[in-house]
Amino acid sequence: MSELFVEAGRDWIAERRAVGRTISVSTEKAYRADLATWARYLEAQIGTQPTVEDLSGTTIKASLAEMNNAGLSPATRRRLLTTLRGLCRYLVLESRLSADPTAPIQAPRAPSRLPVAFTDGQISDLLTTAQTEDPQARPPAPLLDTAIVLILAAGGLRASEAADLKLNDYRQGDDPSLRVLGKGRKTRVVPLDAGVAEQIDAYLTWRAERVTADVDAGPLLIRPDGRPHTRDTISYRVNRLYVRSGIAKPEGEAAHALRHTYALSMVDLGVPISEVQQLLGHESIATTGIYLKASASHLRAAAAAPSAARLLASKPAPPREA
Structure with missing residues (x-):
């Protein structure tokens, strides 16, 4: 039976804590939210709960396109892709994924703007x-x-x-x-x-x-x-x-x-x-x-x-x- 995407995400977050790469409560919460977003968009593409085997370049790009259509900003899509990259690299190191499907995908370019400050x-x-x-x-x-x-x-x-x-x-x-x-x-x-x-x-x-x-x-x-x-x-x-x-x-x-x-x-x-x-x-x-x-x-x-x-x-x- 194929490994569910959500279960792989839980393992990745647990591994980050276990190997001493301490993450804050807010960072862990952000990772979980990002992975939940990915699970939702991936499921929309394949019609069922996504598994690790469903992590293909085609499916990920289609999900990113839907995120864009839904109005998610380039900065948000960049962050989501960064989170997914971290998960995929972990799965490759664990031999649970043969190759990183996010490697050839370019991150959405965030618009260049200076910080906004108040008078x-x-x-x-x-x-x-x-x-x-x-x-x-x-x-x-x-x-x-x-x-x-x-x-x-x-x-x-x-x-x-x-x-x-x-x-x-x-x-x-x-x-x-x-x-x-x-x-x-x-x-x-x-x-x-x-x-x-x-x-x-x-x-x-x-x-x-x-x-x-x-x-x-x-x-x-x-x-x-x-x-x-x-x-x-x-x-x-x-x-x-x-x-x-x-x-x-x-x-x-x-x-x-x-x-x-x-x-x-x-x-x-x-x-x-x-x-x-x-x-x-x-x-x-x-x-x-x-x-x-x-x-x-x-x-x-x-x-x-x-x-x-x-x-x-x-x-x-x-x-x-x-």
Whole structure:
């Protein structure tokens, strides 16, 4: 009997843990979601539950085409193909697949675009909205919304990292900071402004009223009912703030635009790119380097803004002296 695709996927994820290649809970969750998506599209192609033997180049390409027709972005299809490549390579090494059917398949090309960041005015509007009770929320939680915006925009955290924060990861006092567990299980310390820490302290008072038997290892960010936040619930609250403040939702993950804003502000302030890399938790400095390009683009736009520049552009050049 042929091996089911879903069972092979479970084995692959288990093998990654067993050989010491530690993966975070959020990464494992993402792998499972990607493999479930593949199982759904493969089944649509063959009409039954897919098996390992069904992993052919033809079937995979047809599934990718259907993903495109369904409106999945190039970035999403690239990620899905990367996950499937990992599974197929594992199956080849285990002699459960004779060859890697994904090897000749080119990944969808993601459109080249610079990170989107918000202006100071937009961040101010977002904070003002967060500090105002949401009339549709049951119950409203302005202190929570404010803490989320500040942790993302003034700490540069990913939404998943914010969800994973524990109570004892927040350091109060003269040098407030957050201890962040990022990708690859790597820990970094992000310093916080005193004003930001003051707002988080106010949130902690709200939090204490909702958590009766608390421990330092409990989640820092909780929902109004006391349950911990997830990446998705944080993104939902941020999206809700965009709607309420009239700010257009940026393309891609909404909460990530606040991280982009943090990174660009660091670059614009002249913080060395190597330090920005550490603050963001990037494994490669090449990933951080895109903010240098984005910052230069912002500066060029700013240089064209003064009235003198516009006046010069609208007038003919003066004649040169003989």
